[in-house]
Structure formats: C-alpha cells, structure tokens
Amino acid sequence: MGKSVLIVESPAKAKTINKYLGKDYVVYASVGHIKNLPKSKIGVDIEAGYTPTFETISGKEEVVERLREAAAKAEDVYIATDPDREGEAIAADIAEEISDKNSNIHRVLFHEITERGIAEAMKHPKKINDDIVASQRARRVMDRIVGYKISPFVWKTMFYGLSAGRVQSVALRLICEREVEVNAFMPTEYWSIIGEFKMHTSDAFYAKLFRIDGKDLFVPSKDALTEIQHKGTHDKFTYIPSEKDAKHYIEDINGQSFSIANVQKRDIRRNPLPPFITSTLQQEASRKLYLSASRTMKLAQKLYEGIEMGAEGSAGLITYMRTDSTRLSDDAVASVREYIYNNYGKEYLPKHPHLYKKKKTSQDAHEAIRPTSMKYTPGFVKKYLDKDLYRLYELIWNRFVACQMESAIMETTTVVIEGGKYQFKATSSYYKFRGFLQVYDDAANAEKQEEEDPEVRDEKLPQNLAEGQAARLVSVVPHQHETSPPPRYTESSLVKTLEALGIGRPSTYAMIVSTIMDRKYVEQRERKLYALQLGMEVNKLLTTHFPNIFNVRFTAKMEEELDTIASGKNEYKAVLDDFYIPFHESLEKASKKASAIKKSLQVETEEACEVCGKPMIIKWGRNGKFMACSGYPSCKTTKPLPEDQEKVQHMVGLKCEVCGGEMLVRSSRFGTFLGCSNYPKCKNTKPITMGIKCPKCQSGELLERKTKRKRTFYGCSRYPECDFASWDKPSNQPCETCGAPFMVIKYSEKRGEYLKCPSCKSEVEKLDVAVAG
Numbered sequence: 001m002g003k004s005v006l007i008v009e010s011p012a013k014a015k016t017i018n019k020y021l022g023k024d025y026v027v028y029a030s031v032g033h034i035k036n037l038p039k040s041k042i043g044v045d046i047e048a049g050y051t052p053t054f055e056t057i058s059g060k061e062e063v064v065e066r067l068r069e070a071a072a073k074a075e076d077v078y079i080a081t082d083p084d085r086e087g088e089a090i091a092a093d094i095a096e097e098i099s100d101k102n103s104n105i106h107r108v109l110f111h112e113i114t115e116r117g118i119a120e121a122m123k124h125p126k127k128i129n130d131d132i133v134a135s136q137r138a139r140r141v142m143d144r145i146v147g148y149k150i151s152p153f154v155w156k157t158m159f160y161g162l163s164a165g166r167v168q169s170v171a172l173r174l175i176c177e178r179e180v181e182v183n184a185f186m187p188t189e190y191w192s193i194i195g196e197f198k199m200h201t202s203d204a205f206y207a208k209l210f211r212i213d214g215k216d217l218f219v220p221s222k223d224a225l226t227e228i229q230h231k232g233t234h235d236k237f238t239y240i241p242s243e244k245d246a247k248h249y250i251e252d253i254n255g256q257s258f259s260i261a262n263v264q265k266r267d268i269r270r271n272p273l274p275p276f277i278t279s280t281l282q283q284e285a286s287r288k289l290y291l292s293a294s295r296t297m298k299l300a301q302k303l304y305e306g307i308e309m310g311a312e313g314s315a316g317l318i319t320y321m322r323t324d325s326t327r328l329s330d331d332a333v334a335s336v337r338e339y340i341y342n343n344y345g346k347e348y349l350p351k352h353p354h355l356y357k358k359k360k361t362s363q364d365a366h367e368a369i370r371p372t373s374m375k376y377t378p379g380f381v382k383k384y385l386d387k388d389l390y391r392l393y394e395l396i397w398n399r400f401v402a403c404q405m406e407s408a409i410m411e412t413t414t415v416v417i418e419g420g421k422y423q424f425k426a427t428s429s430y431y432k433f434r435g436f437l438q439v440y441d442d443a444a445n446a447e448k449q450e451e452e453d454p455e456v457r458d459e460k461l462p463q464n465l466a467e468g469q470a471a472r473l474v475s476v477v478p479h480q481h482e483t484s485p486p487p488r489y490t491e492s493s494l495v496k497t498l499e500a501l502g503i504g505r506p507s508t509y510a511m512i513v514s515t516i517m518d519r520k521y522v523e524q525r526e527r528k529l530y531a532l533q534l535g536m537e538v539n540k541l542l543t544t545h546f547p548n549i550f551n552v553r554f555t556a557k558m559e560e561e562l563d564t565i566a567s568g569k570n571e572y573k574a575v576l577d578d579f580y581i582p583f584h585e586s587l588e589k590a591s592k593k594a595s596a597i598k599k600s601l602q603v604e605t606e607e608a609c610e611v612c613g614k615p616m617i618i619k620w621g622r623n624g625k626f627m628a629c630s631g632y633p634s635c636k637t638t639k640p641l642p643e644d645q646e647k648v649q650h651m652v653g654l655k656c657e658v659c660g661g662e663m664l665v666r667s668s669r670f671g672t673f674l675g676c677s678n679y680p681k682c683k684n685t686k687p688i689t690m691g692i693k694c695p696k697c698q699s700g701e702l703l704e705r706k707t708k709r710k711r712t713f714y715g716c717s718r719y720p721e722c723d724f725a726s727w728d729k730p731s732n733q734p735c736e737t738c739g740a741p742f743m744v745i746k747y748s749e750k751r752g753e754y755l756k757c758p759s760c761k762s763e764v765e766k767l768d769v770a771v772a773g
C-alpha cells in the first residue's frame with residue numbers, strides 16, 4: 001500500500017505535522033498561494049459572469065510540479081491548508097492542479113497543530129467547500145475590480161502610482177474624517193471645584209463638587225451637549241463656564257455649613273473578558289505590547305504552526321489565530337478549570353464555566369485563540385521563544401486562564417457632603433477579592449477618557465462616616481479645564497471601529513493600516529494615525545465622486561453578502577451584481593469628468609516660469625505638491641513650493657564639488673534635491689539635509705531616511721561612513737541644559753508635541769520656529 005500525501009501551506013507547519021503523522025504519510029508545503037490573478041491585466045471577465053482567470057504564480061512552477069508528482073504516487077491526498085476562506089481557496093487551486101493525477105482528494109482542517117488536533121482532523125476528512133471558495137473568489141474579484149478601475153482614475157486626476165481599495169479607502173475615510181474633526185475642534189472652557197473636608201476626629205479628605213441646586217455638573221463635550229439637547233434635559237445639568245463663575249460659587253460655598261448627606265457602600269463585580277479573537281488580540285497586543293497588527297499576526301502564525309522545544313519536539317502552542325468566535329471546546333475548558341483549581345485554589349474557580357455570547361456577524365468556524373495545552377505554561381516555553389513571541393504567548397495564555405476565573409469584587413464607598421445648594425462627592429474603593437485580576441489586569445483597556453482633576457482620585461475616606469455628621473470645610477480650590485478634541489485613531493482603535501462597523505474580516509485587518517501607510521496617505525506618530533495631505537486629497541476625490549461606493553454602509557453590506565455566499569444562502573454572480581452595477585455607474589460618471597477634475601486640483605500661481613514666462617501651477621507629484629510650468633509638456637520647468645524652499649535656505653549658495661557650479665533646489669516626482677546649475681553637462685546631485693550637524697561624526701548633516709518597511713528615521717548624510725540614526729525627528733534647537741546641538745520632537749497625550757534632549761533627557765515646550773525640515 002502506497003503512502004498518502006498531506007499538503008499544507010507552510011514548511012514550518014509541515015515539519016511539526018510530519019512528526020505526528022508517522023511513516024505512512026509524506027508532508028509537502030505549497031508555500032502559500034500557488035495561483036493568483038495576473039499582474040498585467042484585470043484578469044476578470046465581467047461579461048461572462050465575473051469569471052476570474054488565475055495563473056500559476058511566477059516561481060511556483062516547481063512547487064506545483066512537485067505536488068503533481070507526489071499526488072501521482074500517493075494512495076490518498078489530504079489538503080490541510082489553513083482552516084479559513086483563504087486556505088479553502090488555496091486548497092481548491094491545489095486540487096485543480098493535481099486532480100488529473102489523483103482523484104482521492106480530501107480536505108482536513110487543523111484548528112491546532114498538536115497530536116490530538118491532527119488525529120481528530122484526520123478522522124473526519126471533508127470535501128473542499130465550494131461555497132467558501134466562491135466567497136473568497138468574490139472578495140478577490142471585488143478588490144481586483146476596484147483596484148484596476150479606480151486606481152487609473154486617481155492616476156489621471158492626480159498622479160501615477162496612487163491606489164484605491166475597497167476596504168482600505170473606507171478606513172482612510174474614517175481617519176480623514178477624524179482629522180477634520182480634530183482640526184476643526186474648538187475647545188470649551190469649564191471649571192471644577194475641589195473641596196477639602198475634615199471630620200471631628202479624622203484626617204482631611206477631598207471631594208469634588210458635582211451638583212448645584214439640583215443640577216448635575218458635566219463636562220461640556222460635543223457629545224454630552226448633543227445628548228442633553230436630544231433628550232431635552234437642560235434643566236437637569238449645568239457646568240461652570242469661567243473663572244468668574246467659579247469664584248462666585250466658591251465665595252458662596254465658603255459661607256455654607258456642611259454635613260454628610262449620604263453614605264453608600266456597594267460591591268461591584270468585575271467580570272473577566274472573553275478569550276481572544278483576531279481583532280481583540282491585535283488591539284491588546286498593540287495596547288500592551290506595542291506591536292502592530294501585522295507583526296502580531298506574523299508572531300501568532302509562528303505560535304500556531306509550531307515551535308521546536310528540545311526533547312518535547314515541535315508543537316503548535318496556540319489554536320488558529322484568524323477567528324471571530326469566543327467559543328471554547330469542552331476539553332479546553334475542563335483543562336483550564338483544573339489548572340485554576342490546582343494553581344490558584346477553589347475560591348478562584350467559578351461554580352460553572354463562563355460562556356461568552358457570539359456576535360451576530362460571527363462565522364463561528366473556529367474556537368477562540370487559546371493555548372493548545374495547559375502543560376505549555378509561559379514558564380515552560382520561555383527558553384524556546386524569542387522576546388516578542390514569548391510576550392505574545394504570555395498575553396494569550398493569561399487572557400485564556402483569566403476568562404474562566406472568578407469575577408473580581410470591589411467594595412466602593414461613595415460619600416455625599418451637602419451644604420446649602422451645593423453637593424460634593426468622594427469615592428473610595430478597594431478589591432475585596434481580586435479574582436481573575438491575579439492573572440490578567442485589563443484596567444487600562446478603555447480608551448483615554450476625559451482627564452479628571454489631579455486632586456480627584458480614589459480617596460482614603462475616614463472610617464465610620466454616617467449621615468448627619470458635621471463636616472468642616474477646610475479649603476476649596478477651583479481648577480480650569482478645556483474639553484478635548486476627539487482622539488485620533490490608533491491602529492488598535494481603528495481595528496476595533498472597523499470590526500464594530502462590520503468592515504473587513506479577521507484575515508484583512510492587519511493589512512489595512514500598513515497599506516494606507518505605505519501609500520503615504522497616513523503616518524503613525526506616537527502610535528496615533530495622522531492623515532497626510534495626500535491622503536486627505538485622495539479621500540476627498542473618492543468620497544466626492546464615489547459617495548455610494550466608499551462609504552461605511554455599502555462596504556459593510558458587501559461584507560455581509562460575501563458571508564452569505566460562504567453560508568450557501570446567496571449566489572456568486574448575484575452578490576457581484578449588487579456590487580458592480582452601482583460601482584460601474586459611478587465610475588462612468590466620474591471618468592467623463594476626469595480632465596475637469598484634474599484641472600480643478602491644479603492651482604494657478606502669480607509666478608511666471610523663469611524659462612518660458614507662462615504661469616506656474618501647483619500640481620501633485622509622488623512626493624507631494626510642487627510648482628510646474630503650465631506649458632508642460634513643451635516646457636518642463638519645475639520647482640519646490642515657496643514653503644518647501646524656506647526649509648532648505650541653509651543649503652542655498654552651496655557650490656558643486658565636481659565642477660564648481662552653483663547647486664540649485666530641483667524637484668522631481670521623487671521629491672526635492674540639490675542639482676548642479678550646469679546640468680546636463682554636470683549631473684551632480686545632493687540630498688537636502690535638515691541643517692543639523694551629525695552629533696557623531698561632526699562633519700555630516702542629518703537627513704530623513706526610510707527603512708525597508710518604509711518607517712521614517714533620521715541619519716547622517718555621510719552614511720555608510722557614519723552610522724548615526726534616530727527614530728525621533730531632530731529639531732535645530734540646542735539643549736540649554738547640557739549644550740547638545742539639537743533636541744528631538746516627542747509627543748504625549750497631555751502635552752502634545754514637546755522637545756527632549758537625547759543626551760541629558762531634559763524637556764522643554766516645542767517652538768515651531770525651531771523645528772528642522
């Protein structure tokens with residue numbers, strides 16, 4: 001009897017699985033997809049019912065031939081590509097290539113790469129699910145149509161090389177709309193009042209004024225004001241708008257006699273969070289470990305596919321990491337409950353297992369992300385993992401253990417002190433029982449809230465407070481505040497928003513931010529996403545001319561319809577018709593106006609071309625806006641914008657070290673640079689630096705560079721002779737504390753941008769005039 005062949009995607013996974021299957025199986029790896037749509041054309045016959053044409057990926061010919069040869073010799077072929085839509089499509093491509101060599105083809109789904117998980121899957125082989133394959137194909141075709149039809153429109157109206165995407169452009173829209181909100185935000189001043197009170201035989205404690213004449217004080221944010229207006233509750237809320245008002249109230253408060261109006265004690269149960277799904281893992285890894293979504297998924301893939309652990313051999317440490325389900329197997333729950341009982345005690349084990357509700361949109365195809373075995377504790381595996389792999393595994397482990405532990409119990413005491421029409425409130429709390437918090441503290445999980453006064457904190461209240469007791473007012477102090485703008489998205493909060501809106505799926509979240517950053521539509525600063533000018537312009541173009549395509553509702557509706565193909569409730573062509581018909585109508589209308597749109601994006605200046613005398617216009621190029629002669633293509637004169645020229649004043653007057661000619665600021669589609677005035681006889685060029693001497697070699701100057709992953713850093717112009725590098729943007733303001741020649745720009749939630757010395761670490765407020773570049 002011949003051996004059977006099992007095909008997976010990853011060589012690492014193949015190695016782990018081979019250990020468990022034994023001598024009757026030979027394991028091969030396809031190394032990802034073997035087929036794709038062609039690079040040079042759309043590859044979709046729209047008239048023939050959106051029929052795609054898939055080609056063998058260049059360089060994969062040998063892989064395909066090896067799989068065909070193996071299938072020809074095998075008794076049975078088992079295809080065990082990843083258990084999701086992408087994996088199902090890869091399985092279908094492989095089956096298509098080998099079916100003429102062997103028709104005994106089976107599909108197996110490994111939800112965990114362990115001996116038990118593999119054995120269980122091999123006992124229940126399936127057929128390739130044509131509905132899931134059709135759903136993946138439909139998504140691929142939708143994305144290809146948008147990319148191949150919209151991108152050329154953007155090229156015609158702006159410049160070549162830009163792109164648009166079905167989901168990425170909606171994510172860009174969210175970021176741009178938030179950017180507009182932040183920039184348009186006008187802060188509202190408000191004041192809070194803190195009272196210091198003392199009982200007869202106790203230490204003083206602080207309380208915050210929260211009610212005046214029966215009206216609750218509130219922070220006058222836009223959302224709060226809108227809600228009050230909507231509910232018509234103006235008579236129940238108020239705020240202190242100015243220092244004058246605050247002083248007026250303080251004067252009145254000082255004349256009141258105060259006493260304890262109410263003391264309330266209660267227990268608050270804090271329940272553990274569910275085990276991780278893809279989106280929540282990305283969010284927590286970003287928040288706690290500072291990992292990008294794409295980095296998190298690469299690490300999780302390694303943990304899933306298998307880690308070599310010495311005498312233990314290779315084993316997958318976590319279940320499949322692309323999932324939207326919080327479901328856990330009975331075996332996994334029983335195992336973790338036993339672990340909790342043995343390691344934390346029976347008081348930490350709830351009477352019944354915690355069950356978590358699934359979302360309406362959940363496909364529930366896989367379990368939640370969890371460890372594959374409770375014997376693989378973080379301590380056990382630590383020596384086999386690098387730093388980031390260990391940190392991510394520990395995060396997954398702790399979340400899983402915590403999700404089946406007892407709730408934490410917090411006792412909260414709230415005291416209301418009243419005098420006349422004024423009521424102050426103080427709160428004290430402590431954990432009577434920490435429960436799951438022994439393992440996983442999610443205290444910082446919520447997004448940044450409106451900041452409170454530094455004096456208003458979890459007070460240590462005096463014992464034995466009771467209603468009616470007199471309270472002496474020791475002091476009363478006003479504090480000024482301003483409402484905060486809506487927070488910019490982080491990668492974590494964007495993923496959370498996209499998930500809540502029903503946009504994208506577990507397999508797509510990681511690529512969305514990296515794509516719009518690669519296109520220079522968005523940049524990340526201090527983990528926050530800022531829409532760049534190019535991104536704002538592209539978003540305006542798309543939302544103006546394709547308002548019904550690049551919007552949240554339409555994109556979410558398409559995601560739902562793709563799901564209905566996978567579940568067998570809808571047909572491939574019907575779903576693509578729902579997408580393509582309105583899309584094609586919008587595209588036809590916009591394409592007819594492409595020339596007019598392009599012209600409307602160009603701004604004519606009062607400056608004349610120094611070569612031909614025609615007006616200079618402002619255009620978009622690959623590296624931003626620049627000035628070009630309106631006589632193009634007969635005159636190809638270009639130059640940087642005036643504000644960009646100001647940034648390079650420190651380089652004006654430099655002589656060419658080759659021929660002695662004057663070096664001039666030139667502009668091309670790749671950006672601005674210095675070029676010799678004797679061009680084309682002399683083709684010497686130099687990069688434009690920031691005008692800051694390199695602190696390491698003292699002869700080069702600092703300039704902006706990019707890593708292979710397109711992350712910005714700042715290095716020496718003499719590289720590779722000098723290897724100085726900094727992630728932080730330098731400012732040409734010297735440090736007044738230690739005399740260092742420059743400081744770097746930092747950012748914090750409270751302060752915004754400020755300057756920090758890289759040598760002595762002293763900090764000062766940023767002066768805009770001092771920023772280089």
